[in-house]
Amino acid sequence: xxxxxxxxxxxxxxxxxxxxxxxxxxxxxxxxxxxxxxxxxxxxxxxxxxxxxxxxxxxxxxxxxxxxxxxxxxxxxxxxxxxxxxxxxxxxxxxxxxxxxxxxxxxxxxxxxxxxxxxxxxxxxxxxxxxxxxxxxxxxxxxxxxxxxxxxxxxxxxxxxxxxxxxxxxxxxxxxxxxxxxxxxxxxxxxxxxxxxxxxxxxxxxxxxxxxxxxxxxxxxxxxxxxxxxxxxxxxxxxxxxxxxxxxxxxxxxxxxxxxxxxxxxxxxxxxxxxxxxxxxxxxxxx
Amino acid sequence: xxxxxxxxxxxxxxxxxxxxxxxxxxxxxxxxxxxxxxxxxxxxxxxxxxxxxxxxxxxxxxxxxxxxxxxxxxxxxxxxxxxxxxxxxxxxxxxxxxxxxxxxxxxxxxxxxxxxxxxxxxxxxxxxxxxxxxxxxxxxxxxxxxxxxxxxxxxxxxxxxxxxxxxxxxxxxxxxxxxxxxxxxxxxxxxxxxxxxxxxxxxxxxxxxxxxxxxxxxxxxxxxxxxxxxxxxxxxxxxxxxxxxxxxxxxxxxxxxxxxxxxxxxxxxxxxxxxxxxxxxxxxxx
Numbered sequence: 001x002x003x004x005x006x007x008x009x010x011x012x013x014x015x016x017x018x019x020x021x022x023x024x025x026x027x028x029x030x031x032x033x034x035x036x037x038x039x040x041x042x043x044x045x046x047x048x049x050x051x052x053x054x055x056x057x058x059x060x061x062x063x064x065x066x067x068x069x070x071x072x073x074x075x076x077x078x079x080x081x082x083x084x085x086x087x088x089x090x091x092x093x094x095x096x097x098x099x100x101x102x103x104x105x106x107x108x109x110x111x112x113x114x115x116x117x118x119x120x121x122x123x124x125x126x127x128x129x130x131x132x133x134x135x136x137x138x139x140x141x142x143x144x145x146x147x148x149x150x151x152x153x154x155x156x157x158x159x160x161x162x163x164x165x166x167x168x169x170x171x172x173x174x175x176x177x178x179x180x181x182x183x184x185x186x187x188x189x190x191x192x193x194x195x196x197x198x199x200x201x202x203x204x205x206x207x208x209x210x211x212x213x214x215x216x217x218x219x220x221x222x223x224x225x226x227x228x229x230x231x232x233x234x235x236x237x238x239x240x241x242x243x244x245x246x247x248x249x250x251x252x253x254x255x256x257x258x259x260x261x262x263x264x265x266x267x268x269x270x271x272x273x274x275x276x277x278x279x280x281x282x283x284x285x286x287x
Numbered sequence: 288x289x290x291x292x293x294x295x296x297x298x299x300x301x302x303x304x305x306x307x308x309x310x311x312x313x314x315x316x317x318x319x320x321x322x323x324x325x326x327x328x329x330x331x332x333x334x335x336x337x338x339x340x341x342x343x344x345x346x347x348x349x350x351x352x353x354x355x356x357x358x359x360x361x362x363x364x365x366x367x368x369x370x371x372x373x374x375x376x377x378x379x380x381x382x383x384x385x386x387x388x389x390x391x392x393x394x395x396x397x398x399x400x401x402x403x404x405x406x407x408x409x410x411x412x413x414x415x416x417x418x419x420x421x422x423x424x425x426x427x428x429x430x431x432x433x434x435x436x437x438x439x440x441x442x443x444x445x446x447x448x449x450x451x452x453x454x455x456x457x458x459x460x461x462x463x464x465x466x467x468x469x470x471x472x473x474x475x476x477x478x479x480x481x482x483x484x485x486x487x488x489x490x491x492x493x494x495x496x497x498x499x500x501x502x503x504x505x506x507x508x509x510x511x512x513x514x515x516x517x518x519x520x521x522x523x524x525x526x527x528x529x530x531x532x533x534x535x536x537x538x539x540x541x542x543x544x545x546x547x548x549x550x551x552x553x554x555x556x557x558x559x560x561x562x563x564x565x566x567x568x569x570x571x572x573x
Contacts, residue, residue: 006467010382016371017378020395020441023434027402030413088309096303097310107561108314114488114557115320116495117404118524119546122531123320126539156313186299207401214403216498217524221532241405241498248409248502253417265409269402276401280394 031269035262038062047263053227055247055257062260064267066229070144070237071213073230074223077148078155078212083205085152086159090204093160094167095189113157121221124150129222136234142224144237150218155208162207166200167193203282210275214268216241240264321550328547331540337548340510345530346537350545355512356425356520357494357552360504363429363516364436364493369486372440376482379441380448381470400438404498407435411503426516428504435499436489443488447481448474480567484560491556495549497524507533523549 038047042062050063093105128149133141170193178188194201224236225246238246244261251258335349342348375392383389411431421427451474459469475482497505505525513520527545530537 002465006465009467013374013378013382016374017383017392019371019375020392020399020437023437024395024398024402026414027406027410030410030418031406034409034413034417085309085312088306089313092303092306092310096306105310105314108317110561111321111554111557112313112317114491114495114553115317116497116524116549116553118495118497118528119324119550120320122527122542122546123323125531127323153313153316160313184295184299186302187295210401214401214406216403216405217528221528241403244405244409245498245501248412262409262413265406268406272401272403272406273398276398277394280397 028269031262031265034259035264035266036259038256038259038263041256042260047260048267051229053243055251055260060256060260062256064240064243064260064264066227067238067240067243067264068267069229070223070227071239071241073144073233073237074147074151074219074239075209075212077145077233078151079205079209081148081152082155082159082208082212086156086204086208087163087201089156090160090163090167090201091189091194094164095185095193109157109160112153113161117154117215117217118221120150120154121218124218124222138234140224140236142222142236144223144230144233144235147219147223147237147239148233150222151212151215154215154218155211158211159204159208162204163197163201166197166204169200170196199282199285203279206275206279206282210272210279213271213275214241216245220245240268244268321554324543324547324550327540328543328545331538331544332547336544341508341526342510345508345526345534346541350523350526350548352509352512353521353523353526353545354548356504356506357523359425359513359516359520360428360432360500360522361490361493363425364432365486365490367430367433368437368440368489372437372485372489373444373482375437375441376444376448377470379445381466381474396438396441399434400442402435404435404496405501407431407499408501408503410434411499416503422517423502423504423506423519424517425504425513425520428500428520428522429516431499431503432493432496435496436493439489439492440485443485444478444482447478447485450481451477480563484564484567487556487560487563491553491560494556495524495553497522497528500525523552 042050047062047064048068049065050061051065052061052063053066054061093102097105124146128146129141131141132138132143132146132149174192174196175188178192179185183191219239220242223239223242225238225242226236227238227243230237244264247257248261251261337349337354338351339349340352341350379389379392383392408431411427415421415427415430416423455473455477456469459473460466464472500522504520504522506519506521507529509519509521523545527542527549530545531542
């Protein structure tokens with residue numbers, strides 16, 4: 001009897017062990033189920049490279065190029081801001097900061113990771129957006145730049161913590177060897193530690209990008225949501241994620257618009273899959 | 288030679304100063320954000336705000352239904368995710384061998400953690416709301432949030448289980464206990480603080496997310512409490528989104544106060560998790 005009970009429990013454990021694979025596949029299947037229907041009316045090429053997103057006009061124009069470019073622009077801005085600052089912060093915490101300060105800094109960054117994105121979006125609306133508006137003398141502060149700054153900030157916890165881990169996992173002997181040869185602490189970090197940790201840092205950057213591309217609420221609240229092809233970073237844009245969040249509420253289930261939003265979901269899912277698998281490869285290369 | 292040494296020492300000082308500045312640039316705004324929200328939100332918080340329904344098109348009154356909705360959603364999510372996540376963690380730490388399947392599971396967890404939150408919303412809409420016909424309801428929202436926090440629970444629980452020394456298991460097995468008995472009475476009790484930390488972090492994540500509940504449960508305005516798990520509900524993060532972007536002329540104070548309640552809830556849970564982890568590390572005898 002006990003054997004039987006344990007048999008059941010162990011089967012359940014195995015079953016739950018496989019749950020993550022099951023859910024990833026299930027998410028993809030259900031996105032495909034609803035999203036592929038849009039390709040009955042638009043070709044995949046038109047969908048991705050179409051320059052007009054007018055989902056409710058007659059006939060609907062479902063080109064997501066403006067949204068892709070919007071996401072790309074905001075992401076690019078965020079990456080340019082967050083990589084140098086994030087990696088510098090990781091180096092400071094891992095190598096330079098005194099032990100006591102280190103704990104405080106790590107807690108601070110952990111707290112940042114836990115602030116809900118809607119709260120950051122709200123704070124961005126009342127602080128960052130007016131600043132951007134007055135500094136650049138724009139008609140509105142709801143721009144790609146505001147989004148980039150906020151997203152850079154939101155990607156920090158990911159970049160810092162993973163880059164920090166990468167620095168910790170550099171063998172101590174490397175560092176000791178360099179110091180013993182008379183290199184200063186900084187020379188050791190710059191010439192020895194950073195190159196040795198490079199694949200982990202690359203993974204940190206990749207995962208940071210993944211976080212930025214997928215972020216929804218804060219971006220929707222501060223980028224202005226104009227679905228047009230952006231020309232400068234000081235212009236309102238709309239990202240892929242914000243489009244889904246803003247329009248799904250009004251899309252009628254089973255309509256073309258509804259399917260198109262799911263198709264955007266497929267695009268996002270594939271991007272996040274690619275980012276995470278690549279980052280994982282970098283993380284495992286190290287070992 | 289001595290000059291080169293002097294120069295590189297000087298460079299080091301300058302560089303370290305810049306590294307410090309970069310760190311400050313990240314950490315200082317965190318403090319600032321928290322201080323601003325407390326400063327501007329606290330004056331509007333009183334018993335009525337916490338216990339009354341929203342009134343006058345959400346421009347007055349309180350946020351009680353949103354608090355209740357968030358509590359229901361979070362509890363539902365954890366009721367779904369904790370059993371599955373814990374068993375999955377047990378599988379990974381105690382049963383899995385180092386093979387392709389194990390590698391695939393780990394990759395799936397990483398990917399699940401990386402799926403954009405709004406895509407979870409789409410998935411919940413397609414599977415729970417439309418396919419299972421649960422409608423926009425607490426059930427749909429909880430399940431969606433539950434799947435979203437699964438990776439957090441699995442990863443932290445697995446770390447907790449793996450940190451229990453191997454010798455503990457060997458002693459138990461050598462005394463004739465079966466594998467499951469060993470897990471249940473030796474490994475699990477020693478991993479409880481870690482599992483608790485993961486659970487609280489999962490709760491806090493579920494409480495703060497907006498995008499997954501947009502189309503699966505959230506009601507724009509619903510001045511009554513949900514009666515069953517098939518009802519729609521208001522939720523704090525969505526309410527904050529609504530009053531800060533969708534409703535014009537809401538008093539700033541109400542927005543800040545709502546943000547403060549949400550932030551307090553989430554940060555409190557995180558603080559508890561950090562303290563549990565800290566205490567656990569300090570007490571750990573192995």
